Amino acid sequence: MKKIEAIIRFSTFEDVKEALEGIGVNFFTYVQVYGHGKQKGDTVTYRGAIYDSGDIPRMLLEIVVPDAKSQDVVDAILEHGQTDTIGDGKIIVSHVEKFYRIRTGEEGDSALD
Secondary structure, three states, rough: OEEEEEEEEEHHHHHHHHHHHHHHOOOOOEEEEOOOOOOOOOOOEEEEEEEEOOOOOEEEEEEEHHHHHHHHHHHHHHHOOOOOOOOOOEEEOOOEEOOEEEOOOOOOHOOOO
C-alpha cells in the first residue's frame, strides 16, 4: 500500500476531489494547512501599512491506496491540481507498512474497501 500526501491550492481542491472520486478513491482525509515556500505568503494591509503574513494557505490530502492504484492517484492530482504557476504544491508518496480498520480489525487491502 502507498500513502499519498498532496499539498494543493484551495482553488483546485474541488477539481482534485472529483477526479479522485472518478477513479474510485472514495476515502481520504483533508485539512487546511499553512506553510512557507518560494511563492511567499500573502500581504495584508492594516491601517495603510503593508505586511507580509508569510503564511501560504493550502489543503493537505492524505490518501492510502493499494500499490496498483497509486500512480492513477498521482496522475489525477497532477492533472487537476496544476495551474502552471508557482505554488501549485507537492506530492509525497510513501510506503504503508500496515493498515487496519478499527471497527472490524481487518488488515491490509481489505481494510481499504
